[in-house]
Amino acid sequence: MYSLKTKPVIVLALGLGLQFLSAWSQPATYAQEPATAKNATASVVSAHEVSLIPNRLRLHLTVKAESREGENALKILQKHQARVTKELESLNAIPNSITYSITTIKVGTPGVDDPDSARKMIRQQAAQMRNMNPGLNVRLPVVQVTEDDELPQIFTASSHLSAEWKLASGMDAAAILLPSTIKAAIEEKDFRGRKLKEELAPDEEMLIQPLTGSNVYYAANAQSPDLQLYFVAEMTEAQEEEATSMAFQKAKRSAALLAKASGRKLGAVRSIGANPSVNYPGVNYVMGYNGQLTGPSPRKSSREATGTDPGELKHSVTVNVTFELE
Secondary structure, rough: OOEEEEEEEEEEEEEOHHHHHHHHOOOOOOOOOOOOOEEEEEEEEEEEEEEEOEEEEEEEEEEEEEEOOOOHHHHHHHHHHHHHHHHHOOOOOOOHOOEEOOOOOEEEOOOOOHHHHOOOOOHHHHHHHHHOOOOOOOOOOHHHHHOOOOOOOOOEEEEEEEEEEEEOOOOOOOHHHHEEEEEHHHHHHOOOOOOOOOOOOHHHHHHHHHHHHHHHEEEHHHHHOOOOEEEEOOOOOOHHHHHHHHHHHHHHHHHHHHHHHHHOOEEEEEEEEEEEEOOOOOOOOOOOOOOEEOOOOOOOOEEEEEOOOOOOOOEEEEEEEEEEEE
16 A cells, blocks of 8 residues: 655746746756757656555664684674574574674774773863862872773674564554564573673773773764664555656646746656655664664665654655756
């Protein structure tokens, strides 16, 4: 089941160079020759919206493993991925939908993205306290964190997991509750690999504690959600053809009305183009610079629409047409 809605945008170029553009949320891009009475054109942008019922649920998740040796971190992650795959199959995920991205590995101090910046912030805080309280002799932990300190180095291997579930009966109660079921399993079965973190010795924890405290600000701004669950619907080829045809016919009717109002007749098509436009509310699909998942692109094809909330999903087909005016 689906429905169509139309949002036209009309641009008219006459001999006097006048242009009329109706207000619309999507900007129109067009090219126009020098205005003369002979080459006047009317450019129309028309979008038709299709309502789709989700038929799949898609998961994106970051999985990790740590070790003091890079090769061992990779081995631990591979073993973890095999276990997670079995758990997903037991949850009735589509077998061939369970995939992992290329594994990446980085080395650093746990909880400290940038030790030098963390040391600098601590020193700045110490200086501020002394300036505000000249008579206060405060010895802050920064004096224990010198440039020569050998901070523990841990290797972290990570990859992005993708999996899908079929929603056989559309958006029924089982489909609406499925995301909660999957999230509970992710926590209970430790899909992320939080239990695979490398343990630090007490003296190592004491060494980095001041730095991790000053790193909170940076972490809060740099980190991003490592879990995305969203509903997916896909427009069929027939639906796309129908929406494109309706968009063109509406664009032609709108251009004809405008041509008549200007005392002209609608001529041949000078140029035409179409593109899909998708609305996926609540889905953040930009990859963060630190490699964590704000979400890989939620769509696998231009016909897909995605959303985090159960219900109808929206997909639009936009047509850009330029007609000659006679």
